[in-house]
Amino acid sequence: MVGTGTSRAALAYLKALYALEEESPRSGARGRLGTARRVTTSAIAERLAVSAPSATNMLKRLAARDLVSYEPYKGASLTRKGRAVALEIVRHHRLLETYLVEALGVPWEEAHAEAEALESNLSESVEERMFAALGRPRFDPHGHSIPTRNGAMPKTSRRSLWDVSDGEAVLVAQVPDSHSDALRYLAEVGVLPGVRVTIESRGPIGGPLFVRVEDNEDAPVALSKEITEAIWVH
Amino acid sequence: MVGTGTSRAALAYLKALYALEEESPRSGARGRLGTARRVTTSAIAERLAVSAPSATNMLKRLAARDLVSYEPYKGASLTRKGRAVALEIVRHHRLLETYLVEALGVPWEEAHAEAEALESNLSESVEERMFAALGRPRFDPHGHSIPTRNGAMPKTSRRSLWDVSDGEAVLVAQVPDSHSDALRYLAEVGVLPGVRVTIESRGPIGGPLFVRVEDNEDAPVALSKEITEAIWVH
DNA sequence: CTCTTGATTTAGACAGGACTAATACTGCTC
DNA sequence: GAGCAGTATTAGTCCTGTCTAAATCAAGAG
Numbered sequence: 001m002v003g004t005g006t007s008r009a010a011l012a013y014l015k016a017l018y019a020l021e022e023e024s025p026r027s028g029a030r031g032r033l034g035t036a037r038r039v040t041t042s043a044i045a046e047r048l049a050v051s052a053p054s055a056t057n058m059l060k061r062l063a064a065r066d067l068v069s070y071e072p073y074k075g076a077s078l079t080r081k082g083r084a085v086a087l088e089i090v091r092h093h094r095l096l097e098t099y100l101v102e103a104l105g106v107p108w109e110e111a112h113a114e115a116e117a118l119e120s121n122l123s124e125s126v127e128e129r130m131f132a133a134l135g136r137p138r139f140d141p142h143g144h145s146i147p148t149r150n151g152a153m154p155k156t157s158r159r160s161l162w163d164v165s166d167g168e169a170v171l172v173a174q175v176p177d178s179h180s181d182a183l184r185y186l187a188e189v190g191v192l193p194g195v196r197v198t199i200e201s202r203g204p205i206g207g208p209l210f211v212r213v214e215d216n217e218d219a220p221v222a223l224s225k226e227i228t229e230a231i232w233v234h
Numbered sequence: 235m236v237g238t239g240t241s242r243a244a245l246a247y248l249k250a251l252y253a254l255e256e257e258s259p260r261s262g263a264r265g266r267l268g269t270a271r272r273v274t275t276s277a278i279a280e281r282l283a284v285s286a287p288s289a290t291n292m293l294k295r296l297a298a299r300d301l302v303s304y305e306p307y308k309g310a311s312l313t314r315k316g317r318a319v320a321l322e323i324v325r326h327h328r329l330l331e332t333y334l335v336e337a338l339g340v341p342w343e344e345a346h347a348e349a350e351a352l353e354s355n356l357s358e359s360v361e362e363r364m365f366a367a368l369g370r371p372r373f374d375p376h377g378h379s380i381p382t383r384n385g386a387m388p389k390t391s392r393r394s395l396w397d398v399s400d401g402e403a404v405l406v407a408q409v410p411d412s413h414s415d416a417l418r419y420l421a422e423v424g425v426l427p428g429v430r431v432t433i434e435s436r437g438p439i440g441g442p443l444f445v446r447v448e449d450n451e452d453a454p455v456a457l458s459k460e461i462t463e464a465i466w467v468h
Numbered sequence: 469c470t471c472t473t474g475a476t477t478t479a480g481a482c483a484g485g486a487c488t489a490a491t492a493c494t495g496c497t498c
Numbered sequence: 499g500a501g502c503a504g505t506a507t508t509a510g511t512c513c514t515g516t517c518t519a520a521a522t523c524a525a526g527a528g
Binding site for chain 4: 040041042052053055056057060072073
C-alpha cells in the first residue's frame, strides 16, 4: 500500500495539500526556490469537506510525523517526506484512472471516484503491473501527468483556457478530473486532451467563452469561466 | 463499495465468520436446515489475529446491526443479511484474485493478499466490468467458486485429499488461497485445480501423503496432513 | 453435587478522526 | 494604535476498534 503506516484519512490530507499547493499561488513567477507555499487550514478543510478543527487536528498530527510543516495560524505545507508520499498516491490515482478507463472501459467521468476508492490500497507491485500493461503512460485520461515512481513530477503547461485571447488556437492539455457532470459535457462536445480548439468569442465580463472545436462544423460550444479556468492548454 | 456503511473492520469479521461457518462443522450430515452453526468468539479472534475481547465487542455491534446473531457465551453466526454482505465481499475477493492473476499476471501466491487489500473498496460497477472482461468466470485461480452477484454460492465438493484412499485417483478441485509458501510449492510440483492426482502411499500415522501428479514421471510429491486436509477433490 | 479450568465477557484505557461551541489570533480599517 | 471581522485553535464529546486486567460462566472430573 501507500506510504506505509499512513492511514487513509492522513493520505487524503496529504493529497489535498499537494493539490492545493499546486493550484493555488501561481506565485507570480516569484516565491520559487523553497519558498514553500503555505496552504490555509480552511482551504484544506473545505477541500476535504471536513470542519476546520478537524483539519487543524490532523495537520498537527501530520506535523508530528514530519509529513507537513505546520505553524499555528500560518497554514501548512508539505515537507519533502510528505511530498513524496503525496506524489506516490497521486501516481496511484492517475494510473488507476488510466487503467480503469483504458483496460476496463469505465466511463471517463466515473474514473476519478473509482480510483479514489482504490488508490490507498494499491500495492507497488500491482501498480507496476498496471503501468506496464498500459505501456508506461505519461498522462492520465484527463491529461494530467503521472508522476514517476521515484516521485518526479513532469512539468506541465499552466496556461488556462480562460486566459487565451480571442481567435487564438490552442491545444487542450488537461481538464479537471472530478466534477463528473462537467466531464460528461466536455466529452460530449469533444473538448478533450489533445484536441485543438479556437476561442471564437466571449460573453460580457465573466461570461461564457465560445469555443470552436477542431473538425467540428457545429456551432461553437459555450463554456463557463469556472470550467475554462480549470482547463489548461498549450 | 461493499455493504454500504459497513467498515473495513466489520467486513473482515463478516468474512471470517463466513469462512469459519463454511469450514468448521462438517456437521456430520446433521445440523443442516437452519441449524446455524455457531462459531466461537475465540475462533474469530484467532483468525483475525485480534484479542478475544475485541471480537466480543465487534460481534455485539454486528448483532446490533442485525448482521450476525450473537448470544453471549454461545458464539455467533451470520444472519441472512450478514451472509449476503459476506458473500458480496467474497465475490469481490475471488473476482479480484482472478483478475489480478489472469489480467495482470500477479503470481498465484500473492493474489490473495493483494485482493484482500482492494476488496472492500471495489465498486459493483468495476466488479461487473472485471467479471465481464474475464468471461464471467465461475472459479478463482485456487478453484474456489465465485458467488453470483445475487449472493448464490455454488456448491462444491467437500472431500479433502487427506481422506482419499491409497491408489485412488482424484481431480483437484481447490487449494487454499492464503499461505503463500505452500501455494508456491504446490504450483511448483503441479498440484493445481483441475489436475488429476493419485495417492501413492502415506507415511506413518499423520505422516505425509505421497501423491503422484498426472503427466509427471518424477517421484511422487510429499504433502503434509495439514495441507492435504485443505485441498478438496472430486 | 461441587470444583476447577478454560473460554468469554466486562471494565477501563487509548489512539485515530470527526464534530460543535467557545476562545484566541491576525490583519485591515479608521 | 484601537476595534472588528474573519480565520484558527482549543476544549470537550463521540464513535470505531483495539488492548490488558479482572471478573464470570460453562462444563467436565471427581
